[in-house]
Amino acid sequence: MNDGQNIVEIRNLKKYFPVKHKLFAKQNCLVRAVDDISFTIKKGETLGLVGESGCGKSTTGRTIVRLYKPTAGSVLYDGIDLAKLSKKEMRIMRRNMQIIFQDPFSSLNPRMTVGNIISEPFVIHNMGTKKTCKEHVEALINKVGLKGDTYYRYPHEFSGGQCQRLVIARALALNPEFIVCDEPISALDVSIQAQIVNLLEGLQEELKLTYLFIAHDLSMVRYISNRVAVMYLGKIFELGESEEIYTHPLHPYTKGLLSSIPYPNPKVERTRTRHFPSGEIPSPTDPPSGCRYHPRCPIADKKCKSDQPELKSVGKQHWVACHLI
């Protein structure tokens, strides 16, 4: 497959979770975590997915790698609809897509040695002999920047940043093409975050990986992503090239979101005019009618209260879901 082709395609994806509020409620409440989103990820790119609590970005990532079954819609990998695969076929498909999570410590089994943890994928898929396995694992450990003698040690002997490297090593074990990074640096110290981000970038170049980078640190997402999608209460509001979105945001929410980012630059902070949204994010069990953002939107009008806007193209690779753009 060539670069520039779509490796992952999401079509009208929905994921709802039932939540019971009262014991004898007539209707279960539904958390509409992901509510009809569609986008594609090109091979070799990093697509950033940003949004605040309840926007559904983590759920999207997990649904793509099929940790959750979609409520509706489809996920296509390399053109193949994952829902149509048998269990066995899905298992083989899983070698291509991996996911890394936020908390490095709880991602590693504390009772297993590092060697066992990283060789687990080989064991599960019955690949390689014991000897080749060990060689592979040691190569992976080196690739993520750690020394060879970590093979026999336990996760608790390492720092957060080092553990996250081990998590990445495990994710690379089966030579995947696509990795979902679900807040991989949020739990790490600031100075360590740069280490991990650089590592991910280096690996992407070397191994021709594609990333879905989910994070709430908007500055970091801008740094690492080629394209960015902005989510709010289960919907995508804006999608486009990273620099374009950050320098010329079109959706009112995106503008508000970017306005909220504090910059490590005192003069800029003093002089910038900011228009961050007021009020609170509504609960995903009871989203507002029409455009989800209308209660907080400074330019909302009648149509916004009743009709949900669709994502439409407004320029080169730039899509916005808003009635007023």
Add this chain to the structure above:
Amino acid sequence: MSETILSVKNLNVQFITKRGIIKAVQDVSYSLEKGEAVGIVGESGCGKSVSVLSLLRLLPENLARIKSDEIRFCDTDLLHIANKDMQNIRGSKISIIFQDPMASLNPVLTIGRQLREPLIIHRMAKAKEANNKALELLRMVQIPDPEERMNNYPYEMSGGMRQRVMIAMSLICNPELLIADEPTTALDVTVQAQIIDLVKELRRRLGMSLIWISHDLGIIAGLVNRVLVMYAGTIVEEALVDDLFYTPRHPYTRALLASIPQAEGQLKRKLQPIRGSPPDLLNLPRGCLFAERCNYVKDVCRKEKPPIRRINDNHRCACWMDTTTSEVL
């Protein structure tokens, strides 16, 4: 001429644990003027929280050992006063708000009850008056429908609302100093912006001094007048906010600024991570604590602890090197 309201000299805090003595804070000295906002910046484990919790004796008594030449607030010697006097100061003269608003409120008491608590404890108001004051504070922190909120319980409110309640609780007795220990870390970025804006506004109205602790240099840049940078329990640099960001002297400060994505309008600059990890507080190295990770390190750095150099009236740096010229001073 501004007066100094807080003066801390050579503060040392150690934790006695089974594994040994953790030197959380070593020889930290700083002061705060009336009406000033100071930021304390550093990563986890650098001692920024411990250094302010120790001022109010909020650390576990049996584990923490606090030693200092002086901790003075207005005219009170915080180091030696009796516990009950300290309790009088907490919440009324010096208030502190914490990081996790979801866990910082008592789940079985109403918001109104908890809001009135500081007034009742410090005997500043009786029941009805306290209620009115509580409502006034809820309005001040921009919580809609304050009368209804008074009867809500914490679980009924979002993180941002709870943090506003915490701010209201901390200000209800009109303290002279507000300490904020990473209060927005657990909040969404838009809520964070609202809270920071609120604090700025309240400072304008009420005039209290502020110590704001954060690991986020962006927040610090827009909020405070002066910054202290902490690393492994020591202050490595202290400067006015512009000086710190535009002419940082300490290698750690410079490295930290180089490792975070910068503001808009720049070509993509490669992030420069800081190699290695912070030192083990149980087993601190001789010499400079940053030596292992420093880009300017020389022999002397590993042997002896660096002195604190005065760069100008408001700028101090604990380093052997002059990072602008790469020469040993």
Add this chain to the structure above:
Amino acid sequence: MIPLTMVGVLTIVFFVLRLSGDPVYLFTTQESTPEEIEMLREELGFNKPLPIQYIRYLRRAVVLDFGTSLRYGEPAINLILARWPATLQLAVCALLVSIAIGLPFGAISALKRGTIWDTICSTITLIGQGAPVFWIGIMLILIFSVRLRLLPATGSGTLKHLILPSITLGAFFAARVARISRTSILEVMQKKYIVTARAIGTKELRVLYLHVLKNAAIAIVTIIGLSIPSLIGGAVMAESIFNWPGVAGFMVNAVYNRDYPVVQAGIFILSFTVAVTNLVVDVLYTYLDPQIRLGSQKV
């Protein structure tokens, strides 16, 4: 919920009764002749098919008809109900005693954690949990009845008679209360809102009762509620030792006498009591935990 539980209990009893062979023998005595046995079988309906027996049994249970006592000749349920208030009295007093002893012990242990006080209190609690009820009872009788002649060893009627049995049963239960108090209080002390309470200048004593105990109460009440059956089990012993005229002691005798109807009635009443207790605990919850009272909707 309660009717369901009771049907469950009754069903289990029904099948246990038939496990040990022909159930009619549970209702006969040594002297019964074969004709009498046959008559009994007819009378008690044991010659009918199983489902019919079950329906009859349940029907009778609903009107509290468990048969006639083999020993006393009266309806079993009357004998049990007559003694039920006494057990209730003992249980309630014992519960109060156990909280009065256990809670302070647990609290001291938690607040002075790691110090000598914690060790002392924990050790006493440990001994208390290990000591059997009858040992405590007999020791108390020895000291207070025999040696000091202060309190009566058996019987009932006056407040004096209530003291030793309550303390015996209470002391037994206090150990459990102490342990759960300690754990619960320790857990609450770790919470961030306790730091907040101190940070606003609250004095330690107020922190303890307004913030710590109010929150710890939820877990403590839960465990006490779940342990009520254990209390009843202890009551069996306590009533036996002190000859306390309650249901539990009476049932012990009934078992010895193979007075099956009485045993059946007793099981029913005790199960019912436990079920009601759980209900009471649930209701108590709604006062203690606002999230349960008001539902978990966010505003």
